[in-house]
Amino acid sequence: MRSESSDFTGKLLIAMPGMSDPRFEKSVIFVCAHSDEGAMGLIVNKPAEDLLFADLLEQLSIRPLQMTRDVLVHFGGPVEHGRGFVLHSSDYSSNVSTLEVDDGFGMTATLDILEDIARGAGPMAVVMALGYAGWGPGQLESEIARNGWLTCDATHEIVFATQADVKWEAALRSLGVDALTLSAAAGRA
Secondary structure, eight states: OOOGGGOOTTEEEEEOTTOSSGGGTTOEEEEEEEETTEEEEEEOSOEEEEEEHHHHHHHTTOOOSOOOSOOEEEEOOSEEEEEEEEEEETTOOOSSOEEEOSSSEEEEOSHHHHHHHHTTOSOSSEEEEEEEEEEOTTHHHHHHHTTSEEEEEOOHIIIIISOGGGHHHHHHHHTTOOHHHHOTTTTOO
């Protein structure tokens, strides 16, 4: 059984410099679920450059009745990149299926949340992601032990209110770490 201290559900993973997989370089990943069977998370700081939420709604034949905000679509990870996931504030729960991650966050991967957002009835805060990051049993723990990731508490400020291009640095700052001290080039003149 996993001890509570090694359960990363609801935490942020911060990619260390030198991450060997370029898809995860400077990534910040919200861990939606972590158990002995593995882990699942969403990259929250890599907006898709060529896909708009309105385009996604159109592809799904969802007609927005009230678009109250512009929702960025993110690259959530390399697994099932054609499948959508919405990480959101806990003020929303789908009638179909919402994973309540913790007191502050939920994740819904069903069409009804997109319909609710399009009607202006969705959650207050959202990160829309296509695809996810997944780890098999023990894999995430091994990557953390090999210093591939730092972990920190997930806050609404970092996940929902910080611009994507500075989330990595913001997550590091939440640990009291300066990004420059982690640079592979640090200490060279």
